[in-house]
Amino acid sequence: MKDVKRQYINIVREFVIAGFKLRTGGALLGFIWTLLHPLSMLIILYMLFSRRLGSNIEHYGIFLLIGILHWNFFSRATVSSLRSIMSKRIILRNIYIPPTAVVAGSILEVCLSFLLELCILAGLIVFSGLGFSSAIVWFPLVILIQLLLIGGISLLLSCLNVYFNDVEYIWDIVLKLGFFVVPIFYDPAMFISKGKLAFYLMNPLTQIVIFARDILLFKRAPNLINMLYVFLFVLLIFFICYAIFKKFEDAIVERL
């Protein structure tokens, strides 16, 4: 049992390392190169909105960057794990490895980049004179909640993707919509009416971005009732998706 667990961890770790090396070329320069994407997003959104949506928001650049990083983490991790089972199908067809390890590997690979990007964000926060408060202790929990959300959705998507060709395109549309629904470049309180706001705030990813801004930008602890709600909601999503994945796990391998 212990051996099985250790082997599982070994496989996930090697997938993370291999994926990271493939994407960055195994060099620091390669990693910096991958930063161009969030950076260009930051510049474009800043130029578009800093005088309009962002005019009342202090440190709008950092406000934006927090939104962009958390959003990119979500969208990149789900897209990469959506493809993971299909792209590793030669391995899965010929050697017995738990399919969840493949999905976990691609999520954690993106998570590794996300953590490195956060280090740069931390540098900017210090550099801008904003600094950190004790609220930072809540931040690991926010990342954990986001990982759980990504994990659930990724398991479901990667499983569906084995059965249907067009899941990737449909998910792409969902992500395009999500970019505007999640408060990446605006403050929802500004133009969503009170009545609709409660509904709007039910989206767990919206809450995750709000928590991150509370902690990093406004230096206050996030609303704990909201946090509990998001945690339970995300946990439920994860277990439902995990159960679905497990149910189809054997059939998936035969279809590859």
Added chain:
Amino acid sequence: MITLFNVSKKFRLYQNGRSILFKSILKAIRKESPPETIYALNNVNLDIRGGEVIGLIGPNGSGKSTLLKIICGIYKPTTGTARVDGKVISLFQLGFAFLPDLSVRDNIFLYGAIMGLGRKDIRDNLKKIIDFSCLQDFVDAEARVLSLGMEERLAFSIVIHAPSDILLLDETLTAGDRNFKNKALKIIEEFKAMGRTIIISSHDLNMLKQCCDRTLWLSSGHLVAFDNTGKVIDKYIDSCQG
């Protein structure tokens, strides 16, 4: 070590590929009849103990790979039970699955982990793995430059350094050169002496005669014979000519 009891494996014909979500919805609405099925394995009973080298023969599509995939756990039997004690490692001709853009060294770490080796085990054995596969000049090259025979050598070399009780080889020793084949056969002898079980599926009947104690003959998913290698292969050759 390996006990199969009445194992059957059913596959659907035609519907195994991916479809478009839209098409599937249409199908569900029209209530199309369920797809045809075939039995890749039909009521197979087997009992294999440790320390044996087993050959596996049969025409293409007779269920050899399906049998091996059930033994290593990739497939679950549709009916019947498969009991396998010990750690199984499989090496299939079409599934070396090295990542072409990654260096040979990085591929050894990835493949090794999949085969059950820890990072430290691999680091300790790295030189041995590379020496056995004779790929000293290719360690830092991308895996895409390897020929099929080189890939086979590398995969085999990793596999034999991983801990296992049962080793499944499906059409594996076909691309490596003569020199390597002899080395590999020697390793198989050593494994047998250590009490490990090796199952080799192959069309190279001479090789099987050389190294297998017993041989298993499958035809259209049925077990035709499982006996002394010489006997089974003679019968198989007769059936092929008749």
